[in-house]
Each structure stands twice: as structure tokens, then as C-alpha cells.
Amino acid sequence: MFRRRRRTLEDFDAEIAAHVQLEIDRLCEEGLGPEEARTAALRAFGSPTRAEERFYESSHVLWWDHLCQDARYALRTLKKSPGFAVTAIATMTIGIGATTAVFSLVDATLLRPLPYPDADRLVSVAVDLPGVEARDVGMSQPEWRDLQRSGAFEFVSPVWFDENNLTGGARPERVRIVIVAPGYFALLRVKPQLGRTFDPRDYSPGILPEVVISDRLWRRGFGGDPRILEKSIRMDTDVYRIVGVMPQGFDAPGRKLEERNIDIWAATSFYGMPMRDQPPRAGRNLPTAIARLAPGLTLASAQQRLDALAAELRRRFPADYPPQSGFAVRIVPLKDRIVGDVRRPLVLLLSAVGLVLLIGCANIANLLLARGTMRARELAMRRALGASQGRLIRQLLTESALLSVAGGAGGLLLLSLTKGLLLRFVPDTLPQLNPAGLDWTVLAFAVAASIVTGVGFGIFPAVHANRVDAAQVIKQSDGRGASARQAGTRRLLIVAEIAISMVLLAGAGLLVRTFRDLVHVDLGFDRENVLIIRTRLPAPNDPKADRYRTAAQESQFLRELLRRAHTLPGVEQAAIGDTASIPLDQTAHDLKVISEGSYFIALEDRPETTTAPLAVERTDVTPEYFRLLGLRLLRGRVFNDTDRDTAPLVAVVNDAFARKYWPGEDPIGKRFRRTRSGSPWIVVIGTIADARTESLENGSVPKVYLNFHQSTGNRLAIFLRGQLDGAAAAERMRVEVQHVDPTLPVFGARTLDETVSSSLDAVRFSMATVSLFALTAVALAAIGIYGVMAYVVGGRTREIGIRVALGARSAVIVVSILREALQLTIIGTAIGLACALLATRLIAGVLYGVSSTDPATFAVVVSALIGLAMLACAIPVRRALRIDPTIALRQEG
């Protein structure tokens, strides 16, 4: 029954022949002569060709036939006008290539789920103190235990990103580690490729003596040794057994660079040495936590349980949760926390590149319309010969789809060739848990974009071509069926192109100004000729094993380091600070928040506030730091050799600090201390001018500088000033550091200039991409204007000829042409201006020094657009001026 035996046409013909023969037989029986009978039989049958046609149509997939036919025809037509084809395909190549490139980033970051099983059930847990407007303050160990017991989560694990010194290899190495609860891997539901992960029920005190390592560390540090599970590693002098190796590509869910490329996972229940045996409720030292929702709970119902938990804790422990500060636990989807910051910039970028693609489409639609005019006669003739309207539209659409698919293929090719180059421009701030690249989704996007745009830019011209009255066109001797309506569409497209260009150009203009202002901002410190090299002192779990336990011990080490640094060739000055002392350093930012950076203080001459504690930035530096960076002393003095670890603790504050907390008073001699109980008083001995060390945008962040010889930071930045060859000086410094202590890793060598420059990476990336898109858009719009004006002048040849013959001056003719172009440009610019004023608000957040409606920028952009539009008219105008009336008038009307 389901036999799909295709009947041949021969068989069908045989049946028809049989039919006719039978009919002849019958008619002969009725008494007709053979010839007469034959004629009558054929007449009764009708057209055998028609029957054959219908047989053919019914037995073939006709649209495929037509498609092949159309495609062949389109190829032939395009071959005849290579200029047009190349322009269109090149436009689409750029449009689709750029759009797909941006899409691949959006896909990898925003669309694809985090690379863990059931990743939509993973959440990020944050503690807020709404009463003092503090968010994400971290949590304490008892609070973590409460969360684990709340029933809202299957597992919840604090996540503490840190670094450690890995020793025992060829050279000590700094590794990125993350300290988690034993339930971490059960929470992520990821299995190791070798060995095991932590036992989620292990609640033993201290840091577990076992670690899980990354595939990368396994290969890099152990040469992929299959007996790795029998080995141990030494981190910060402590020994850990390797129990598991994670699969290739596995990484912790992290936002910033310092939270990615994790090499070692260590686990603890966050109590017992080196932590306290009974951690206090208010000691919120666990920076953040992730969790998996308990089965059956939604985000909202889990949040309800947490609200109930928070209320209960506030009631039970009023001393730890003062009513004025409030206490709330907030969960957000983990993915939102990781990509939340980049969602908007990425979507904006995709919109910008989408607009470029749109302009490209408008341009090709314009070209096709112009071609449609030329081809009106051909189409009219085909209509007259019986082609249906739908069939003609389909044929024209096939042609445009062919162009866009070719363009799309070109775009993909371009992309795959330049992929490596493009990825290098992506700033580090973009969380890339999934690798961006050409996968099936991206491919599908490119194909879909090609087809949609192909149909999109083809549909106007195709419909237009069919509205033309065939009889009229054929009667016209010059074969051009220019209709007023068509000219209208082309003008509309130009207006749209100008409007879109205006929006992009305005955005680009504002970003360029932002970038320029940031580059030229007065830093307040000297960024030239400074090399920064980093090292890290170990923090063993047993404090007694720490060689650098006291400030005196560490101070001795710092002095030795500085003495050796001064002996290096070319070094004029040397200083040491912690990582927070590196101006505008982005890479260590998140770690800074955890261990250094902002801390809370209380002032001596002011009662301790019951509301928000005073938060300031702080850093430890050696005395030489101020002179080396060129920080200007305003009052008092900086540190000197009399400030020993035994002497009273001293601090230098910046002007913003002094202005904020002691306005109108002399800050010298004032005292403050950390809010932590038992912290000693620190006396202010000097103030320095504000410098943009925290952010380029904000020049007055209150900051306190503490004397490194009086404290025990373990993350060191060595500053060298002088005419130095970066790599060689860094290598010499490494030798010196490891001469003093061979277990210390030396890493992160970078000039201050590079650090400052890379703090602008994100802004630079937006500026460069948006500017590139805007320039492409404007160039395309200019080509579009040129095309339309050339066409307009062509249509007016005769009229201009007459006017010249009647003695019109060339200025009059130029004005009459420019007037039309100007009209379109002004309408487009006006619409674009309105849209731009709305659109630039979206980027207000990244602007610096200019408002999102900056009149100067807008004025420049508007005049540039109008000027460019006029420039695009230059060739058509020249052509108009060259019109020879005698020839023009002889042209057939």
C-alpha cells in the first residue's frame, strides 16, 4: 500500500494513447469514418500537453524545481552585473560577519546556561544589611550552617577565592585556589575525571588535608602523571593529598579574571585552626556563597524560607543582629550574578551591530530597487508571457536570498579567519565560562540572519517590481518603469539609514569623548618608568610555622628586599606595598575586597556610630612609596625610620579622607582605629593630595595609607622606578626575591603604564567597537545617498538639459540637486537625533565627563552627517553639471 512507485511519463503517455484509441473505436462503432472519429476523439480529450503538464506537476516537488530554476537564473543575472553582486555580497559579508561575531559572544555569555548539570537550579547567596544600606556583606560560619539547615537548599557552600604558593616544583608558583565547603562538588554535580571529590558530610575542623586539582595543573605541573592520586602538594608550607583531578574545561563559576582559571580546590567547614574554633556570628568573613535549590522549591519559595530564617535569627540573637542594621538573606540565579554586569553592554553591542546590518540591508534594497527599475521591462515581458505574480516575487526573492546567503557564507569565512584576532580584543571583564566560538547555535544564527535579511531587503523591490503595469512598461520605449512610489521608498530607506547612522555616531561620539577624557585625566601620580613585580608570603595553617608572623619579622624581610632592589642596574627608587597599593589594578580587585581594601574604621573624636560604619580604602606601603609614585605631600610627613613596629601605629591619609571626616580641621595628630574589637589606635601623621589610584572616574575616594613596617600583609607588590627593561629587570628581581626566600613565587610583572592603560580596557573595547560600527554605518549610508542621488540626477537629465539650454546658471542646478539631498538628510538627522537622545541614555552609565545628551557632541555628529551627505552628492552633482543640453534633449522622453 505504501509502495511509492513513481509512474513514468511514458506510462502516462501510453495510457492517453490507449484512451484515444478506445474512443476512436467507440466512435467508429457509432458509424463515423476513421479520420472523423480521430478528430472527434482528440477534440474530446482536450490538450494532451496540458494533461502531461498536470501529471508532471502532480508527481514532482514543484517548488524545488522552481527554486533550482530561479537560483540558476539568478546566478546568470548576477554574473551579468558583477559590480552590483560584489557590492551587495561585500556589504552582507561585513554585516553578517560582524553581527555573528557579536552574537557568538552573546551566545557564550548570556544565552548558554552555565556549564554545570541543571545549572538553572544554582543560586548565589548574599547577606544584606538593609538598615545601613550595605549589600553583599559576606556571611559568618554560623550563618552558613543556618542556611544549610534552612531547608531551602540541597547544598550551600561559601566560596572564597584566594591565591597560594605552590612549592615543590621546578620553581615556586602562585596558584589560584578556591576554598569551599565539602559539599561544593555535590552542589555543582560535577564528577572528577580521576579520583574523587570531597565528602559532603565531612564536618571536621580546620582545612581538610586534601585537594582537588584542575586538569590544567595536572598537565602543567605533573605532566599528566596517571599516578597523580598518590601524590601530595605543598601549599603555603602545608601538605595536602591530591584526591581528584577535575575534567578538562571545568572551572569555578567566577566573574572576574581572579575567579577563573582556578587550579586548586580546598575544603573546610570554616572553623578550627587556622580559623577560630567557635567563629562569632557577626564575623562575616566568608565573602560569598553558592547553593543549589532544594528539590521542588522555586526561587520565590526558597526566598520565602530564607526570609523566615532571617526573621527568626534576628529574634533569637538580637545582639548580633541589631534592629537598626537589619539582616536579610538574598538569593539570585547564579548566572545573573556572574553575567549580570555584562548583560547590558553586550545587548547594546548586539543592537549596535544589528543596526549596521540593517543599514546594509537598506543599501542593498536600494540597489535592488534601482535594478528593478532597469529590469522593469524584462519583468513586464515575463508577466505578459504568463508568469504569475507570486512566481515573479519568488524569483526576485531567490535572487536576493542568494546574495545574502553568499554574504553570510563570506561573513562566516571572514569570522573563522579572524576569530583568534577578534577574541584578543574581548576584555577580561567578560566572564567566559563557555568558550566563545563558531558552534551550531552561532552557525544557525548566521544562516537565519542571512535568510531573514535576504528576504527582508528583497521583499520591497520584489513587490515594487510587480506593481508595475506590464502594458505601460512595454509600451514605454526606454524600458524604464520608474514609478513615483518607488522613488518614495528609496527616499524612505535613505532617511532611515541616516537616522540609524545618527544614533550610532552619537553613541560613538560620546564614548570617544569619554575615552579621551579618561586618557587625559590628571592622575595625581606619575605612571611613567615604574615596573611592578608581585610576590606573596605564605600563610600557613599553623601560625607558628609562619616565618613572617610579626611585623618585625616581615619588616626585616621588606628591608632586605628593598636593599637588593636598589642594587639592580637602572633602579633609581624602590618601594613595596600590598596589592591594594597598585594604582588602578583591576586584576586583584575582588581579592582586595576580601582580604585588604575597604575596611571599617571608628574615629577617636567622635562617638562610635550606631548606623553605618565608616568605610575607607586602605593599603600598606613602605615609606618610599609616596615619593616613588609622585604623590604630593600636603601636610605633616610621610613614614620614616622612626616608625618602628614598636612605636605607635601611624597613617597617612589622602585629602578626600581629611575633608570627609575632619572638614575644616587639621587632621595631623587625629586618631582612628579599626572597628574590630581590640584594634589599636592609629595616629595620622600626614596628608597627601588626592590621586586617581582607585578609579579613573572618581578622584576623591577616602584612602588611608598604613606603614608596611608596622603590619603583616602577605601579598606584596614591589615598585621599581628607573629606566628599566621590563622583562630583564623582572627576572633580576625574581632572582633577588628567591635569593632571600627560595619558596616565594614571583609573578605578575607589569609596568604601571600598562596597568593604568588596561584599566581602560572595557571602555576602550566599547569605544572601539561602537566607533567601528558607526563608521561602517556612516560609510554605508553615504554610499546609499550617493546611489539615490545618482539615480535622481539620471532621471532629471532631460529637465536639467532644458534648464541649461534656457540659461540656468550652474549654481542654480547644484542647489536644486543638493536641496533634495539636504531634505532627506535633515529629516533623517532629525529622526535620528530624537532616537539618539533616547538611546544614549542607555550608555550614560559608562560615560565620563560628558552627559548623555552633550550638546557639543551632538552638534559635531549632526554637522558631520550633513557634511558627509553633501559630500556623497559630489559625483552626482558633477554629472549634472556636465549634462550637455544638445544630447539631453535628443534623448527619448
Next chain:
Amino acid sequence: MPTRKPREPLDLLQGTLDLLILRTLIFGPEHGQGIARAIQLTSGDELLVEHGALYPALQRLERRAWIAAEWGTSKNNRKARYYTLTPAGRRQLLSETGKWNRLASAIGRVLNTAKAQE
């Protein structure tokens, strides 16, 4: 072009040709020319089938497995392709006949009411 007779024959409504073919085949296998002839005769020469139009219809019905076809020999010893009604075709005929009758009587009622109101 169909031959014009003094009284102009009725054009076939879309889809009715299929029904008529199925109906004709209920009496047993028949070839195309026979079907055409039978429709013409049983309709009292009111319905004229353009013979050429018959074949695409037959092709369509065969594809839907309502009729089956086989080459055979006619009474006067000519080769001809014979069509037979399949069980599925028989069911289709029954349901289509029912529908057609309902439609015809409904249209008839409407037209008669209109006449009565004149």
C-alpha cells in the same frame, strides 16, 4: 476546447470529478475512457468531462490509494489501464456521497425558500 452542444453542459464543481470517478468504479474495474463515457451517459449527457482532465484526477486518487491501477486488455482487445476501487476508496465514496447529499439538499432548501419569498 470541449465541443459545444446545443444545450451547454454543466461545468464540474471542484472536487466533484473525484466523487464521480469513485462512484463509477463501484460497478467494477474500468479504464479511463470507460469512466469518462460512463459519467457522460449516466448524467444524461448533462455533465461533460474533458477527457484530458480525467487523468490528473485519476493520478491523484491513485496516489491517495483510493483506487488501484493495472494494465489489462479491453473487450475489443486493446491494451488499457484498468482502475479498481480500493476499500479505502469505498469508505471515501460513502462519506463523500453523504456530504454531497447534505450539501445539495441544503442548497436546494435555500434556493427554494428564496423562490417562495419572491
